Amino acid sequence: xxxLWNASGPIENDPWTDADGDRPxxxxxxxxxxxxxxxxxxIEPADDVRRLEPILDRVALxxxxxxxxxxxxxxxxxxxxxxxxxxxxxxxxxxxxxxxxVPLMLRVGIDSVAVTHEPTIRRLKExxxxxxxxxxxxxxxPTTDGEGYSWRRRAV
Amino acid sequence: MYRYDEFDRDFVAGRVAQFRDQVERRLxxxxxxxxxxxxxxxxxxxxQLHAYMLxxxxxxxxLSSRQLRMLAHIARKYDxxxxxxxxxxxxxxxxxxxxxxxxxxxxxxxxxxHSIQTSGNCIRNVTADHFAGAAADExxxxxPYAEILRQWSSIHPEFSFLPRKFKIAxxxxxxxxxxxxxxxxxxxxxxxxxxxxxxxxxxxxxQGRTPMVAKLIRDFLPEKHLLSYITAIMRxxxxxxxRDNKFKARIKILVHETGVExxxxxxxxxxxxxxxxxxxxxxxxxxxxxxxxxxxELKDRAEGWGQLAAWKKADPxxxxxxxxxxxxxxxxxxGMVTISLKPIGGIPGDASDAQMDAVADLxxxxxxxxxxxxxxxxxxxxxxxxxxxxxxYRGLVAHGLATANSGLITDIIxxxxxxxxALANARSIPxxxxxSTRFGAPERQAEIGxxxxxxxxxxxxxxHHHVGHIGILGVEKKGGELYQITLGGxxxxxxxxxxxxxxGFEPERITDAIETxxxxxxxxxxxxxxxxxxxYRRVGAEPFRSAxxxxxxxx
Amino acid sequence: MTSKVLTANRLIDGISVWMxxxxxxxESLRDAFIARHxxxxxxxxxxxxxxxxxxxxxxxxxxxxxxxxxxxxxLRLRERIRADGPTIDYLSIRAQNGAxxxx
Numbered sequence: 001x002x003x004l005w006n007a008s009g010p011i012e013n014d015p016w017t018d019a020d021g022d023r024p025x026x027x028x029x030x031x032x033x034x035x036x037x038x039x040x041x042x043i044e045p046a047d048d049v050r051r052l053e054p055i056l057d058r059v060a061l062x063x064x065x066x067x068x069x070x071x072x073x074x075x076x077x078x079x080x081x082x083x084x085x086x087x088x089x090x091x092x093x094x095x096x097x098x099x100x101x102v103p104l105m106l107r108v109g110i111d112s113v114a115v116t117h118e119p120t121i122r123r124l125k126e127x128x129x130x131x132x133x134x135x136x137x138x139x140x141x142p143t144t145d146g147e148g149y150s151w152r153r154r155a156v
Numbered sequence: 157m158y159r160y161d162e163f164d165r166d167f168v169a170g171r172v173a174q175f176r177d178q179v180e181r182r183l184x185x186x187x188x189x190x191x192x193x194x195x196x197x198x199x200x201x202x203x204q205l206h207a208y209m210l211x212x213x214x215x216x217x218x219l220s221s222r223q224l225r226m227l228a229h230i231a232r233k234y235d236x237x238x239x240x241x242x243x244x245x246x247x248x249x250x251x252x253x254x255x256x257x258x259x260x261x262x263x264x265x266x267x268x269x270h271s272i273q274t275s276g277n278c279i280r281n282v283t284a285d286h287f288a289g290a291a292a293d294e295x296x297x298x299x300p301y302a303e304i305l306r307q308w309s310s311i312h313p314e315f316s317f318l319p320r321k322f323k324i325a326x327x328x329x330x331x332x333x334x335x336x337x338x339x340x341x342x343x344x345x346x347x348x349x350x351x352x353x354x355x356x357x358x359x360x361x362x363q364g365r366t367p368m369v370a371k372l373i374r375d376f377l378p379e380k381h382l383l384s385y386i387t388a389i390m391r392x393x394x395x396x397x398x399r400d401n402k403f404k405a406r407i408k409i410l411v412h413e414t415g416v417e418x419x420x421x422x423x424x425x426x427x428x429x430x431x432x433x434x435x436x437x438x439x440x441x442x443x444x445x446x447x448x449x450x451x452x453e454l455k456d457r458a459e460g461w462g463q464l465a466a467w468k469k470a471d472p473x474x475x476x477x478x479x480x481x482x483x484x485x486x487x488x489x490x491g492m493v494t495i496s497l498k499p500i501g502g503i504p505g506d507a508s509d510a511q512m513d514a515v516a517d518l519x520x521x522x523x524x525x526x527x528x529x530x531x532x533x534x535x536x537x538x539x540x541x542x543x544x545x546x547x548x549y550r551g552l553v554a555h556g557l558a559t560a561n562s563g564l565i566t567d568i569i570x571x572x573x574x575x576x577x578a579l580a581n582a583r584s585i586p587x588x589x590x591x592s593t594r595f596g597a598p599e600r601q602a603e604i605g606x607x608x609x610x611x612x613x614x615x616x617x618x619x620h621h622h623v624g625h626i627g628i629l630g631v632e633k634k635g636g637e638l639y640q641i642t643l644g645g646x647x648x649x650x651x652x653x654x655x656x657x658x659x660g661f662e663p664e665r666i667t668d669a670i671e672t673x674x675x676x677x678x679x680x681x682x683x684x685x686x687x688x689x690x691x692y693r694r695v696g697a698e699p700f701r702s703a704x705x706x707x708x709x710x711x
Numbered sequence: 712m713t714s715k716v717l718t719a720n721r722l723i724d725g726i727s728v729w730m731x732x733x734x735x736x737x738e739s740l741r742d743a744f745i746a747r748h749x750x751x752x753x754x755x756x757x758x759x760x761x762x763x764x765x766x767x768x769x770x771x772x773x774x775x776x777x778x779x780x781x782x783x784x785x786l787r788l789r790e791r792i793r794a795d796g797p798t799i800d801y802l803s804i805r806a807q808n809g810a811x812x813x814x
Contacts, residue, residue, distance in 0.1 A: 182722075182766070183722065183723065183766060184766070185764075185765075185766040189763070189769050203720055203725055203769065203770065204725070205727065205789070205792060205793045206725075206726070206727050206793065206796060206797070207720075207724065207725040207726055207727075208724070208725035236801075236802065237802070237805050238801065238802070238804050238805065250801075252725075253723060253724035253725065254722065254723055254724060254725060255723050255724065502803075502804065503799060503801060503804065506801070506804050507804070508804045508805045509805075510805065511804070574788070574789060574792055575792060575797035575798055575799050575801075576797060580789075583792075583798060585797075585799050586798060586799060589799070632788075635786070635787065635788065636788065637788065
């Protein structure tokens, strides 16, 4: 059972389907070939996320895959999507999503996660995330300036 | 030194609470060991042969006496009464209980210490010259920049799951005492013609299975671009570093396989987008952090000159200790004192709780309360008046801390090895002890002069054997231990990887082999002023091979 | 068949342990249960997996030993060191007051 969640809580009525449905999440190559007005695309760790640029205005969902929970390339993909490409749509963490990486995902601009790990689902439902609200790096999520030095932030 | 403000304190407190929660979930089985392992590693908790090991961060090797006393307290309360100082300027405890670690971290937090990112596939402790802020040849103190990098790299959301560990070192003198060319990123602080501070940036150094010397990819990076440029390097590494093979995952392999020109082009292309963003360092921030490292007020103590001469005349042991362990300070009335943690026949780098307390007291009395940890597993008191050297020395003698061997053959670097470490193939500490005992006589050490022996118990090279003048690598062969010797390594500004001399030596023969090498050197050196490393670079491996294996054949 | 024992590290404190005859973890190799037949080895492996699943130990592994006159001796040096503790007198440093004058 895959649980979908974002900072507001569980996601109901998610429009995205598997490959056979009417709103499939496509591979990068398939997305680049697609004429659909609204595209969902999954970025694998070895993909170059910047290739989405020409179709970005039609992309409504980018799923960034963590095939192993410790494959950290998706953190860079999300960062580039937000900071380099200026992407404003939904970024979803998929794959081996575990509780302790979710705060980091949120900080790089991943808005939602798809989770199968039961203890993670429980804690997300309780809205009890193990993050730290003080950051030593500028962030893409809303923060206030952290006191003292330019690189610090506090999550709001 | 740097002092936490409220933000830093709240952050570390948050980290302690986070780890406490993670330990609880682990003990309840809500996190598997596989998922927990990177979390505990990012809090410095290893599992070794006999017990857990906790590696505590000592940022750029700088400690206050108060902090050192806390380390003594932790050794007593939670461990077996001693700790081990490491080749990355950190400290390790060998017997903590996992269940106690959150409390240990809370105690550390009370003195502005932590164990954040001392392990794991993230950015590790940023190390620096242990004589920073005191050495006469320094362009500027590198530690403010190490502190900026420390903060910026702490729980960086993009770079917490890198392909592999990432180590940064920074030096600020032509004589590189921080071994920057053996690091993933090495920074050489310098000034341009206009007197502005910037960095030579080296990338792709490292030891382990495939030792490599870092390449200079940018000759002068202006100070304000430090964070943006490092971000560019880290992003390219995070995206393109290999993740298919743990032994090919460091950035040195990426440099090697991509080619340094092409990789530099990729880094510079990424940097173009980052160059003038919110990662630019404001001068005011640099100035504010630099203020924490302002040189201490050092009173003139010219009476020390005469006193020192008299003491040296009266006590040859003291004279020898000054000669070997005290180096000139920027202020002529002061010296930089190395406290040897290499007693003859002892365990390199270890200190008992009583010794830590003693050093803290001596630091308060004679050294403005500041201590440094070196990557050669010794301690340093960087600011000691010459007029205080003799009473300091007496204090050190009383606690077995006055061995006059800094830089000499018995000042051995050794990893914990198979006595402790789950990664090891062979023991390293007994080898160090035996070599130390064999060469322990002061006259013999003085005769031999500067000779850096470094011993690793496995290919991970935590003992830095690749850059030892004599390196010893312990391997496993046919169920037993075997020791391979390398010669001619160096970790300074002329970094070189040692050359394997031939087939390895059994434990009972390794010390004799070292003695053969030393005797060969003594016989062929041009004068006592030609140190072993220079002699080796002049004559090559051949004379040593012949001596070890016979003239007819080598390996 | 080589004799075998099951060893692991206790999760809560990391201490090396071996499986004893009663299915309990013991802190001394000499009290370990020795498996001399395939069925016994399979039982040990299964006990190791279960103990890990129960979050009592980590890194459970079956290791080769020989039975000597003086007791159980692991075949690998690494396991002998795990059983006997570090081969160095690491506590001697605590008695080092004045023991090492300047050399």
